[in-house]
Amino acid sequence: MKHAVIVGAGIAGLATALRLERDGWRTVVVERAPARRSGGYLVNLLGPGYDAAERLGLLPALSARQLGLFTTVLVRADGRPKFTVPSAVAEAALGERTMTVFRGDLETALYEAVRERTRFRFGTTVTSVDQDADRVRVTLSDGSTQDADLLVGADGVHSATRTAAFGPGFRVDLPYVVAAFPLAGPVAGVPESSATTFIGPGRTAAIINLGPRRSSAFFTYRCPDPPAQLRRGPAAALAETFGDLGAGVPDALRQLDRDPSDAYFDAVSQVVMPRWSTGRIVLLGDAAWCVTLFAGHGAALALAGADQLGAALRRHDDDVPAALAGWEAGLRPEVTRRQALARRGMLQYAPPSRFHVWMGDVTMRAITLPGIRGLVRRGIERTSR
Structure with missing residues (x-):
């Protein structure tokens, strides 16, 4: 044996x-x-x-x-929505398997x-x-x-x-830090069965609210010295980098501050x-x-x-x-x-400029168009084989 x-x-x-x-x-x-x-x-x-x-x-x-699949809302820094990506788009793009x-x-x-x-x-x-x-x-x-x-x-x-x-x-080692952690309960500013995502120059914040024990937060950002960020710990580092955002981010950061034990926080x-x-x-x-x-x-x-x-x-x-x-x-x-x-x-995930943010928005808006979904799905199928 x-x-x-x-x-x-x-x-x-x-x-x-x-x-x-x-x-x-x-x-x-x-x-x-x-x-x-x-x-x-x-x-x-x-x-x-x-x-x-x-x-x-x-x-x-x-x-x-x-x-399962859920609706994603792209938001501005203050939490106002830019546009919505329905769950049907992900379903059409990813397929059954x-x-x-x-x-x-x-x-x-x-x-x-x-x-x-x-x-x-x-x-x-x-x-x-x-x-x-x-x-x-x-x-x-x-x-x-x-x-x-x-x-x-x-x-x-x-x-x-x-x-x-x-x-x-x-x-x-790359000049980025990533954090992810579960959320204990409902998230203010994020409707249930949906996610809000903010993408700005050098950073992304996503809050997913799918109900108790099914909700989580994801953050990533560019920084010149990831080890220094890690030494600060997730609560302090994320509060400094994302504290100006709305749409569920303040509630998620408060939950992290109360209990950082389950947070994944590392350099990329x-x-x-x-x-x-x-x-x-x-x-x-x-x-x-x-x-x-x-x-x-x-x-x-x-x-x-x-x-x-x-x-x-x-x-x-x-x-x-x-x-x-x-x-x-x-x-x-x-x-x-x-x-x-x-x-x-x-x-x-960390666009280098506002122009790159705008180009990303254009691409995601295009994906929501019915004629584009099939192309996206075939592209995903090719890269997943």
Whole structure:
């Protein structure tokens, strides 16, 4: 029986554990945090990500948690509406094989599917890694060791596994900060079953009000020194950058100030590597390729990457290095494309000027026209394959 150590209990790590366990592997998931984390932002599963969720048997659980489609209102800084994008536009553009859920709900569905199949080591880190042709030995922070046929680093953009196996570097830090957090209750200024979005030079704020335990806030902005912003903490940094806005933002910031514990607050980075594996060690998800929120598809790529990794290992049986090389060759073109889309997406989420804001408004207004929706949908279908 083959054994795998998986570092990271996020989407990529849990999906890998689920796929490998179903193929007869025995897995151990090592997670730095003392317990599972909740919250997070909205993720869209479409294309290969939706297909992977289906193959992994996640759709029944996710269907109960899916958020569905909602109306989006683009607003000015004071909260006055510019124009409305009906939910029917998203429905027409995305098609039937798509699903929108909170990141935390996707992680919960994965965890519930795999919790009885794998062993979890919370509050634990990897301190050293050693490998030869036949196995990889992982030393953990509690002093214990794990011998395995495969080590999967799925520990995110700040991956310690990446540093241990490949050395420092590979992370490309960008001059942006992103924050997302759940909202406890109704949001003043945002009608239920809708979202308001403000897009201005260098910043975006979106407040989604879908009812209790289904509402969230998302902020991103350009800044010259993201580490300094992170040291301030989300409440102070967001209040300074977005405190002048209306349309639900003041209420969201008050909720964050009362309880910042579930907030995701980080600098924006990509990970660019010449290869994702060495011997019996492989990186997956943000640890390997981090496309950033500006591209979307991060969760979908994590699911698809885990599912395709399992398929490659199954095809190559005992030849782990050959399986990892074949898996990477198949997945890398999609990742490269998504990273390029992210670099262009920065103009959408943090427009450099008022002219860019105006051009974005023109584009979104055009999408609401019936004749354009089909073109948008075909474009999404092409980029999601």
